Amino acid sequence: MPEWPEMETYRQxxxxxxxxxxxxxxxxxxxxxxxxxxxxxxxALTGRKIMFVERRGKHLLFHLDDGNRLLLHLMLGGYLYxxxxxxxxxxxxxxIFTFEDGNKLFFGGLxxxxxxxxxxxxxLERFREIGPEPFDPRLTEEAFVAMLDKKRGxxxxxLVDQKWIAGIGNFYxxxxxxxxxxxxxxxxxxxxxxTKRNVYRAMRKVLTEAAEAGGYMDQKLTAADTFTGxxxxxxxxxxxxxxxCSRCGGTIRMETVSSRKMFYCxxxxxxx
Ligand SMILES: [Zn+2]
Numbered sequence: 001m002p003e004w005p006e007m008e009t010y011r012q013x014x015x016x017x018x019x020x021x022x023x024x025x026x027x028x029x030x031x032x033x034x035x036x037x038x039x040x041x042x043x044a045l046t047g048r049k050i051m052f053v054e055r056r057g058k059h060l061l062f063h064l065d066d067g068n069r070l071l072l073h074l075m076l077g078g079y080l081y082x083x084x085x086x087x088x089x090x091x092x093x094x095x096i097f098t099f100e101d102g103n104k105l106f107f108g109g110l111x112x113x114x115x116x117x118x119x120x121x122x123x124l125e126r127f128r129e130i131g132p133e134p135f136d137p138r139l140t141e142e143a144f145v146a147m148l149d150k151k152r153g154x155x156x157x158x159l160v161d162q163k164w165i166a167g168i169g170n171f172y173x174x175x176x177x178x179x180x181x182x183x184x185x186x187x188x189x190x191x192x193x194x195t196k197r198n199v200y201r202a203m204r205k206v207l208t209e210a211a212e213a214g215g216y217m218d219q220k221l222t223a224a225d226t227f228t229g230x231x232x233x234x235x236x237x238x239x240x241x242x243x244x245c246s247r248c249g250g251t252i253r254m255e256t257v258s259s260r261k262m263f264y265c266x267x268x269x270x271x272x
Contacts, residue, residue: 001058001074001075001076001077001127001169001170002058002074002078002079002215002217003041003058003167003168003169003171003172003215004057004058004134004167004168004172004207004210004211005172005207005210005211005213005214005215005216005231006110006215006216006217007055007057007058007059007060007074007167008055008155008211008215009211009214009215009227009228010060010221011053011054011055011060013221013222013225013227013228014053014060014080014082014105014221015052015053015102015271016190017082017097017222017258018050018053018062018105018179019050019051019052019053020049020050020051021049021050021097021099021100021101022047022048022049022099022100022101023045023046023047023048023049023050023097023098023099023102024046024047024098024099024100025044025046025097025098026041026042026045026096026097026098027090027093027096027098028041028042028093028094028095029091029092029093029094030094030095030098030110030209033094033095033097033107033110033113033114033115034096034114034115034117035114035116035117035154036117037190040196044066044068045064045070045097045117045148046106046116048064048065048066049065050062050063050064050065050070051063051064051065051227052215055189056130056166057127057130057131057132057133057162057166057167058073058074058162058167058169058267059071059072059073059127060072060199061123061124063109067107067119067120068117068118068119068120068198069117069118069120069123069252070115070117070118071114071115071116071117071118071123071126072107072113072114072115073113073114074109074110074114075110075111075112075113075114075193076113077109077111077112077113078107078109078110078113078185079108079109079217079219080105080106080107080108080219080221081093081105081106081219081220081221081222082103082104082106082222083103083104083222083223084102084103085104086102086104086106087223090106091105091136091166092108093106093108093116094107094110095107095115100158101174108219109166110206116234122145129163130162130166131161131162131163131164131165132165132166133167133247134165134167134168134203134204134207135165135204135207136194141197144196144199144200145193145196145197147164147165148188148191148196149196150198151164151188151189152188152189153188154172154184154185154186154187154257154258155173155177155182155183155184155185155187155188155191155199156173156177156184156185156257156260156262157258157260158188158262159173159177159184159199159203159205160173160260167207168203168207170204170238170254170260170261171220171235171238172207172210174237174262174263174268175206175210175235175236175237175238176199176202176203176206176207177199177264177269178202178236178237178247178263178264178265178269179198179202179206179236180195180198180201180202181195181198181201181203181268181269181270182195182198182269182272183262183266183269183271184253184257184264184265185257185262186261186270186271186272187271190271190272191272192205192272195270195272199207202251208232209231210231213230213234214227214228214229214230214231215228215229215230215231215233216229216231216232216235218227218232233257237263237264237265238263239251239252239261239263240241240252240263241253245267245268247265247268248265248267248268249267250266250267251266251267251270252264252265253256253265253266255272
């Protein structure tokens with residue numbers, strides 16, 4: 001599932017491509033992806049412009065020139081493609097926008113994901129339910145440590161809890177724990193103050209590096225896109241069970257804790 005770096009990669013790449021352009025045509029091939037009848041969705045969006053693309057957690061929020069918003073969550077398997085035509089049967093995309101310049105934005109793989117047309121007020125209400133952004137200037141190291149001081153349970157479930165902190169999922173939570181040198185199933189109350197600070201620094205370092213490398217998703221945004229997915233080969237533990245640890249040479253292990261997969265190095269990640 002795309003996380004903070006993947007959605008940030010989409011936001012940065014999409015903004016110059018779609019902002020300011022009028023949507024001339026809207027195809028809806030799966031009505032369940034949207035939140036109103038296809039005819040209403042098409043009528044409301046045809047002739048509209050996307051003014052601005054915002055990311056919040058794992059969502060993208062398209063600001064329209066009529067004041068409304070399009071809320072996109074890709075969930076598991078969702079992806080975007082942009083260009084004059086798709087490289088596969090276009091009827092397989094759930095929603096397609098055609099812009100005035102002939103380019104199209106394809107929304108694919110949205111079986112669990114969605115694209116909802118909502119008011120600005122509803123968008124604010126939805127985002128109020130989500131925890132702070134990892135790079136919110138108010139989320140200082142002290143504030144993050146204070147959040148951990150109040151939290152019970154294991155570390156990974158906290159990091160992937162969107163109500164606790166936004167944008168982190170199964171992939172980057174394991175990478176963050178590796179970077180911080182602590183196992184993902186560590187009990188939060190047993191963590192030292194130093195480890196809590198390391199988790200904060202690791203979170204910012206890993207997410208920054210991943211976004212700068214284009215995230216880990218393998219679907220390209222455009223035919224010429226050589227940026228997206230650059231982090232896949234640089235990840236240190238996720239999906240690397242049985243491989244040697246890049247830090248200590250130990251063997252990466254995968255364990256399932258409370259039905260959640262956790263990848264870690266037993267040799268150089270501690271429990272507190
Ligand atoms: Zn190691």
